[in-house]
Amino acid sequence: MELSLVNNNPAHTLLITQDGVPAYSIQTSQDGASSHQETILKTTKVTRLERRSSGRTETEVGQILYFGIDRLRLSLQCNGREEFKLEVLNLQGDSSVDLGSNSSWSFTGPDDKPYKWQLFIQYPVLFLDDNSQTPIARYRRAKLGIVSRSRRPFLEIFPAGINCIDLIVATFVSYMIQRFPQITQTH
Template sequence: MELCLRHNDPTQTLLMTPDGIVMYQVNTAPGQTTISRFENHAQRLSTGRVSCVVAEVDSSRLRLLDNDIPIDIVMVSGAENTENVDRPWTFNGPDDKPYTWQILFRSPVLFVSDNAPIPLARYRQAKIGIISRSRRAFLEIFPAGINVIDFIVVTFVSYAKHHWLNEPHHESNPSAI
């Protein structure tokens, strides 16, 4: 499954299917990012799709609103002092399993580390199309991650906000969509 980003900034965008159906909206205000999911409700056909807030991300925590307990995010020990190295970001999910966002081949990939690392999702940057065909940036959800799409989207936005977009060498180019 692919979720295309309307804009290349993961902290202020719409995530939609390749057919153009909006699935998530990410809004960032000073101090807090809110992630909403759009749903179809059969009993509310006259209103169309309904938006519900899935998570909130601020500077100190990530909170899934489906859960009573916020998910605490912890960086890998010692990794925050390295420079010019793409840092893995390890944290425990609501199921108490360890998850890691890690840069592989210039793309962030989410792994669940149960017994062996299993990839759940990967982010692909947009291409302008000078050398190859142009494409929007997208979040690719692998079959192992289909049941936790909300969790993948929320942790990706949090990862991008705190550890990827803050890198001095990262340039967000919204015009390359």
């Protein structure tokens, strides 16, 4: 399954299916609000877009609070309740993500499986962080089409990831915001 990014910016985009149907909306806003003595610089909302018999519905599946280059928090929701929380700290602290190297993130998902986002030749790849190293998803950047055919950037979800698409999309956006904070600067 491929979800193409309408805008070439994971923090401000619409993810569409190969048929052109909008599947997810990702919006980042400047905050400056305070929560529990912490200043939230930006809030990113990940919303699943669905067509139902009653019309189009929007379900917020994730919220990313960006506190600065050193810290962000992802809350993943299911049926309106917080199901999973991921805290990312670059400094020493209580982090639920292992920042083993500059290019990787290891974490345990809501299904108690170990996952890892890793940069492979400029492309982030999510895989099971166990002996199987099963690929779950990968991000492919846009091509301008000067030498080869142009293409939009897309998030490719492999068969092993079909049952956890919300987790993939929300952690992908979180990883990209933490790894490349400049993406939250533009709309």
